[in-house]
Amino acid sequence: MQPDKLFSRSARLMQPSPIRRMAGLVNQPGVISFAGGMPNPATFPDKDLRRILDEIVERDGSRIFQYGITRGLPEFCELLAGLLTKRGVTIGDGQGLMVTNGSQQGLNLVSQVFLDPGDVVLVESPSYVGALACFRNHQAELVGVAQDEDGIVPEDLAEQAATLAAAGKRVKFLYCIPNFQNPSGVTITPARRARIVEIARRHGFLIVEDDPYGELYFSGVKPGDIRPLKALPEGEDVIYLSSFSKVVTPGLRTAYLAGPEWVIARLELAKQAADLCSSSLDQRLIYEYCRRGLYEAHLQEVRDFYDVKCQAMLKAMEQSMPAGITWTRPRGGMFLWGTLPGGMDAEALAMEAVQHLRVAFIHGGPFFVDGTGQNTFRLTFAKEDVPAIEQGVRLLADFFLSKVAAL
Numbered sequence: 473m474q475p476d477k478l479f480s481r482s483a484r485l486m487q488p489s490p491i492r493r494m495a496g497l498v499n500q501p502g503v504i505s506f507a508g509g510m511p512n513p514a515t516f517p518d519k520d521l522r523r524i525l526d527e528i529v530e531r532d533g534s535r536i537f538q539y540g541i542t543r544g545l546p547e548f549c550e551l552l553a554g555l556l557t558k559r560g561v562t563i564g565d566g567q568g569l570m571v572t573n574g575s576q577q578g579l580n581l582v583s584q585v586f587l588d589p590g591d592v593v594l595v596e597s598p599s600y601v602g603a604l605a606c607f608r609n610h611q612a613e614l615v616g617v618a619q620d621e622d623g624i625v626p627e628d629l630a631e632q633a634a635t636l637a638a639a640g641k642r643v644k645f646l647y648c649i650p651n652f653q654n655p656s657g658v659t660i661t662p663a664r665r666a667r668i669v670e671i672a673r674r675h676g677f678l679i680v681e682d683d684p685y686g687e688l689y690f691s692g693v694k695p696g697d698i699r700p701l702k703a704l705p706e707g708e709d710v711i712y713l714s715s716f717s718k719v720v721t722p723g724l725r726t727a728y729l730a731g732p733e734w735v736i737a738r739l740e741l742a743k744q745a746a747d748l749c750s751s752s753l754d755q756r757l758i759y760e761y762c763r764r765g766l767y768e769a770h771l772q773e774v775r776d777f778y779d780v781k782c783q784a785m786l787k788a789m790e791q792s793m794p795a796g797i798t799w800t801r802p803r804g805g806m807f808l809w810g811t812l813p814g815g816m817d818a819e820a821l822a823m824e825a826v827q828h829l830r831v832a833f834i835h836g837g838p839f840f841v842d843g844t845g846q847n848t849f850r851l852t853f854a855k856e857d858v859p860a861i862e863q864g865v866r867l868l869a870d871f872f873l874s875k876v877a878a879l
């Protein structure tokens with residue numbers, strides 16, 4: 473067999489994530505890990521979910537193991553519409569909703585429905601590697617848009633859109649993660665959200681708004697400041713994705729997307745061919761969890777859980793990081809983003825740190841689409857407890873100091 477002759481063009485282009493190469497080292501016992509991007513299992517409500525499972529099997533019997541309909545269990549969709557209303561997004565009136573097998577499936581379906589080879593997707597610099605891989609697998613051309621501590625820079629977005637239009641390129645959508653972004657922890661300001669929506673409308677491309685972290689805001693954040701772009705007066709064409717992965721558990725692959733009905737109808741056809749429907753059991757568990765009022769109470773606990781860790785990391789960074797290193801101050805989510813002096817190679821440092829220091833972090837390069845970001849890195853505060861965070865940051869700070877001094 474000659475695999476290269478058999479694989480499709482897109483399969484031949486598929487690449488393993490450069491971050492996964494570190495996985496073996498990062499997960500060794502004794503390593504303080506600021507790498508990885510997974511929610512902390514201590515936040516998973518396993519006892520409640522087990523009790524609910526027992527009760528619904530007892531009550532409904534084998535019925536709950538049946539196929540469901542492609543858009544999602546109707547009562548669950550109704551509940552999700554209610555959650556979205558609280559965020560300012562109204563379903564109905566030309567807008568639809570569909571449950572997906574994680575937001576990752578939502579991104580893949582959106583790519584399948586909108587992207588032809590060579591189409592342009594605008595992405596934040598840096599952006600989520602899982603989405604970049606998905607767009608690449610659909611042979612899109614990825615163009616980075618500048619981002620600062622207030623999120624996407626609207627002037628750069630407008631300029632990129634104009635340049636691409638002048639070059640005859642077709643921009644299909646802007647992919648953005650407006651709240652506590654993975655990887656940077658940055659949040660787009662309300663004023664910029666409105667400008668971004670206006671620019672997209674003016675240039676005729678869609679916005680794919682990926683919001684798995686929006687509910688994970690820390691104390692002091694006003695929910696009004698992180699309202700979805702889709703909730704804006706001109707945001708009706710925005711495709712909005714959200715997920716229970718970070719706030720309940722990623723093991724129940726349950727997420728949802730909202731968008732114009734003409735988009736949802738086409739995504740539904742793509743999903744039918746992909747998996748017929750999302751797991752009925754997973755949906756029912758999350759539905760019951762929310763219906764019983766457990767979700768709201770749990771959310772507050774999860775926010776506090778990550779808030780404490782984030783503050784511990786930020787304080788340790790302030791106290792020990794050498795001059796010349798900068799970092800973001802996330803107000804929610806699971807990540808912060810650091811920048812080393814220009815010319816430093818974060819990938820080599822990450823390898824050395826995990827092997828010799830037993831502290832793991834992720835180098836920033838793979839989150840960029842233009843080969844930049846070699847001197848950047850991502851830290852997650854999700855995994856370790858506060859003493860380990862303090863110790864790990866101190867070790868990293870001393871390590872970086874020795875490298876900066878040797879420059």
Ligand SMILES: Cc1ncc(COP(=O)(O)O)c(C=O)c1O
Pocket residue numbers: 509573574575576577600602649654682684714715716717722726727
């Ligand atoms: C920005 C972003 N979008 C989507 C996902 C995928 O989430 P899900 O578990 O819902 O597929 C992740 C997971 O890390 C993420 O960080």
